[in-house]
Amino acid sequence: xxxxxxxxxxxxxxxxxxxxxxxxxxxxxxxxxxxxxxxxxxxxxxxxxxxxxxxxxxxxxxxxxxxxxxxxxxxxxxxxxxxxxxxxxxxxxxxxxxxxxxxxxxxxxxxxxxxxxxxxxxxxxxxxxxxxxxxxxxxxxxxxxxxxxxxxxxxxxxxxxxxxxxxxxxxxxxxxxxxxxxxxxxxxxxxxxxxxxxxxxxxxxxxxxxxxxxxxxxxxxxxxxxxxxxxxxxxxxxxxxxxxxxxxxxxxxxxxxxxxxxxxxxxxxxxxxxxxxxxxxxxxxxxxxxxxxxxxxxxxxxxxxxxxxxxxxxxxxxxxxxxxxxxxxxxxxxxxxxxxxxxxxxxxxxxxxxxxxxxxxxxxxxxxxxxxxxxxxxxxxxxxxxxxxxxxxxxxxxxxxxxxxxxxxxxxxxxxxxxxxxxxxxxxxxxxxxxxxxxxxxxxxxxxxxxxxxxxxxxxxxxxxxxxxxxxxxxxxxxxxxxxxxxxxxxxxxxxxxxxxxxxxxxxxxxxxxxxxxxxxxxxxxxxxxxxxxxxxxxxxxxxxxxxxxxxxxxxxxxxxxxxxxxxxxxxxxxxxxxxxxxxxxx
Amino acid sequence: xxxxxxxxxxxxxxxxxxxxxxxxxxxxxxxxxxxxxxxxxxxxxxxxxxxxxxxxxxxxxxxxxxxxxxxxxxxxxxxxxxxxxxxxxxxxxxxxxxxxxxxxxxxxxxxxxxxxxxxxxxxxxxxxxxxxxxxxxxxxxxxxxxxxxxxxxxxxxxxxxxxxxxxxxxxxxxxxxxxxxxxxxxxx
Numbered sequence: 100x101x102x103x104x105x106x107x108x109x110x111x112x113x114x115x116x117x118x119x120x121x122x123x124x125x126x127x128x129x130x131x132x133x134x135x136x137x138x139x140x141x142x143x144x145x146x147x148x149x150x151x152x153x154x155x156x157x158x159x160x161x162x163x164x165x166x167x168x169x170x171x172x173x174x175x176x177x178x179x180x181x182x183x184x185x186x187x188x189x190x191x192x193x194x195x196x197x198x199x200x201x202x203x204x205x206x207x208x209x210x211x212x213x214x215x216x217x218x219x220x221x222x223x224x225x226x227x228x229x230x231x232x233x234x235x236x237x238x239x240x241x242x243x244x245x246x247x248x249x250x251x252x253x254x255x256x257x258x259x260x261x262x263x264x265x266x267x268x269x270x271x272x273x274x275x276x277x278x279x280x281x282x283x284x285x286x287x288x289x290x291x292x293x294x295x296x297x298x299x300x301x302x303x304x305x306x307x308x309x310x311x312x313x314x315x316x317x318x319x320x321x322x323x324x325x326x327x328x329x330x331x332x333x334x335x336x337x338x339x340x341x342x343x344x345x346x347x348x349x350x351x352x353x354x355x356x357x358x359x360x361x362x363x364x365x366x367x368x369x370x371x372x373x374x375x376x377x378x379x380x381x382x383x384x385x386x387x388x389x390x391x392x393x394x395x396x397x398x399x400x401x402x403x404x405x406x407x408x409x410x411x412x413x414x415x416x417x418x419x420x421x422x423x424x425x426x427x428x429x430x431x432x433x434x435x436x437x438x439x440x441x442x443x444x445x446x447x448x449x450x451x452x453x454x455x456x457x458x459x460x461x462x463x464x465x466x467x468x469x470x471x472x473x474x475x476x477x478x479x480x481x482x483x484x485x486x487x488x489x490x491x492x493x494x495x496x497x498x499x500x501x502x503x504x505x506x507x508x509x510x511x512x513x514x515x516x517x518x519x520x521x522x523x524x525x526x527x528x529x530x531x532x533x534x535x536x537x538x539x540x541x542x543x544x545x546x547x548x549x550x551x552x553x554x555x556x557x558x559x560x561x562x563x564x565x566x567x568x569x570x571x572x573x574x575x576x577x578x579x580x581x582x583x584x585x586x587x588x589x590x591x592x593x594x595x596x597x598x599x600x601x602x603x604x605x606x607x608x609x610x611x612x613x614x615x616x617x618x619x620x621x622x623x624x625x626x627x628x629x630x631x632x633x634x635x636x637x638x639x640x641x642x643x644x645x646x647x648x649x650x651x652x653x654x655x656x657x658x659x660x661x662x663x664x665x666x667x668x669x670x671x672x673x674x675x676x677x678x679x680x681x682x683x684x685x686x
Numbered sequence: 687x688x689x690x691x692x693x694x695x696x697x698x699x700x701x702x703x704x705x706x707x708x709x710x711x712x713x714x715x716x717x718x719x720x721x722x723x724x725x726x727x728x729x730x731x732x733x734x735x736x737x738x739x740x741x742x743x744x745x746x747x748x749x750x751x752x753x754x755x756x757x758x759x760x761x762x763x764x765x766x767x768x769x770x771x772x773x774x775x776x777x778x779x780x781x782x783x784x785x786x787x788x789x790x791x792x793x794x795x796x797x798x799x800x801x802x803x804x805x806x807x808x809x810x811x812x813x814x815x816x817x818x819x820x821x822x823x824x825x826x827x828x829x830x831x832x833x834x835x836x837x838x839x840x841x842x843x844x845x846x847x848x849x850x851x852x853x854x855x856x857x858x859x860x861x862x863x864x865x866x867x868x869x870x871x872x873x874x
Contacts, residue, residue, distance in 0.1 A: 432769040434750075
């Protein structure tokens with residue numbers, strides 16, 4: 100073997116860390132940039148891994164395992180922790196017998212998220228320790244440390260990664276899996292101690308002071324942690340307190356400067372910080388997003404700054420730090436102006452396109468959700484009008500109609516994907532039926548969790564390891580919630596799709612269309628041959644281009660089909676009134 | 687820095703390059719951004735290697751004006767990200783142009799000559815006819831490895847390390863990929 104080390108992404112390293120620490124259970128819901136954590140743990144046969152229906156369930160499953168004495172982990176993107184926050188705030192009061200690690204993958208810069216909230220707040224809010232790795236090796240080491248801390252302090256531990264860490268590969272040294280005894284001993288049955296696990300007020304009142312004491316003990320542990328260290332202590336000049344990915348920018352921009360690197364960053368090791376700050380004139384706290392550490396240190400009386408020269412918005416970079424704290428540098432070269440953008444788009448053959456197109460023709464106002472179909476906001480479809488969080492579409496539509504009446508809200512339709520519906524669309528739809536609403540909902544069922552890279556979900560028929568499993572019956576489910584009018588359509592069939600959408604909009608009762616067709620990128624997707632367009636027959640009317648398909652382009656004013664992109668959905672063939680686009684020869 | 691269009695294999699090529707640097711004894715970081723869409727959007731990836739004597743890479747990304755080389759899988763993307771290059775640095779690009787839908791369907795203007803814009807970057811530009819290589823190898827799937835081959839012509843990494851890294855990264859269709867790598871190397 101030529102390699103002593105392997106290249107792992109931050110996410111793969113966290114998964115490896117869970118393996119090496121002896122974790123038995125991982126529960127997660129997919130969400131960029133966190134998805135590869137559970138995708139990787141699923142490849143280890145020693146760890147049970149599941150896609151839970153949502154992040155709240157994932158944390159509850161992991162908590163159950165940990166209360167029973169197992170080492171367990173829940174992984175999710177930053178907004179997923181909002182969903183999981185209900186159990187999190189109370190689990191913090193309970194006594195964890197095994198170990199419980201929660202991984203939050205934040206997204207400064209919002210590369211694939213609806214906000215850039217700073218989830219370091221959750222550690223403070225839930226009064227639990229926070230670990231922030233700066234590279235893959237540290238991500239693995241800190242994951243092992245997180246399990247150790249959780250077991251020692253009987254507390255959930257939060258690991259916070261960010262997009263740059265999660266999606267950067269660098270060398271990592273692999274170690275063996277170390278199993279510690281977990282759960283009841285051989286021949287013994289599980290026993291739970293109600294004082295520690297039943298959070299009725301009487302017990303919770305006794306637990307809260309223990310949580311406060313635990314924070315003090317954790318602060319002492321942070322003081323002694325090898326993951327909190329001072330680098331270049333004898334250097335003079337500007338000094339930096341930093342953690343996570345910003346540490347790498349500090350090291351790149353100011354390699355010789357004194358740095359206090361915080362890997363175990365909450366509770367703060369105030370004695371170590373006092374030692375570092377003593378005698379220094381300029382101490383800057385470098386943290387992306389909100390000035391949490393800076394504010395706390397200022398409140399403690401430390402003379403530190405940082406955020407006054409940097410933004411609370413977006414990712415940082417080496418150049419940004421050089422410009423803020425170093426010598427004035429030459430301005431960075433500007434991009435070549437006037438280039439046409441290449442924005443994210445619905446793929447060629449995307450089944451969402453059929454129903455979005457039919458809704459656009461009806462000038463419907465689609466309240467969107469979290470999934471690929473949100474891309475129906477861009478030209479030429481331009482039919483999606485809201486995107487908030489998982490499951491929000493149906494509640495939004497219901498609220499608009501209840502407040503103003505359907506005569507005002509007109510053609511408002513909620514649109515939600517299959518995985519998002521299972522995640523948190525069922526409860527608002529139940530609310531519509533229960534409250535005599537009239538909301539119209541389209542569930543775009545592509546039989547997978549597509550945007551995050553085709554993970555299984557309760558309707559896909561496959562579990563996290565790709566094994567066949569029970570498949571939820573979406574029609575029966577929607578009917579059971581109280582919606583009587585349920586129509587299933589194939590969005591590749593534009594005629595029926597258009598008719599179903601028209602009927603949906605005209606209906607007075609609450610109604611649901613399930614637009615069902617496999618994601619065109621799934622290997623199992625049914626494909627027709629790629630389409631071909633005839634330049635002789637094409638009249639350049641442009642109707643087909645209203646589909647917004649990336650496989651269609653104009654050459655000399657006439658439509659042509661890029662056969663390398665075409666997935667054979669036939670929608671353009673159906674749209675063309677002149678028969679200029681036909682099915683090509685089967686390959 | 688490696689750039690292209692979603693679905694072209696930019697990430698796989700980045701893995702190959704990072705692996706070769708690692709096997710050649712450098713510390714390395716490879717970082718990419720997954721956009722929202724599965725296909726069709728701009729994709730960027732950074733590969734950074736440390737110096738000799740075990741010098742570490744810290745920052746995962748490269749800032750504008752700091753890249754030593756840009757490997758572009760598509761010519762418009764080569765122009766778009768050319769400002770990341772240091773003055774006079776290396777730019778290896780595929781000859782291929784993929785017209786964005788903003789142009790083909792929405793009528794945004796397309797630059798008159800990408801070749802002229804590439805000339806104006808002041809970079810040392812090498813263009814690779816990847817479609818010819820794909821024809822020769824009888825598969826379009828080798829294009830990303832051919833482009834890494836074209837970049838490899840400018841890097842001091844031993845052929846056996848490349849061969850090993852290709853075997854580890856793209857074990858399927860190994861012979862075709864090795865041939866494409868050599869053809870790419872000869873073109874640049």
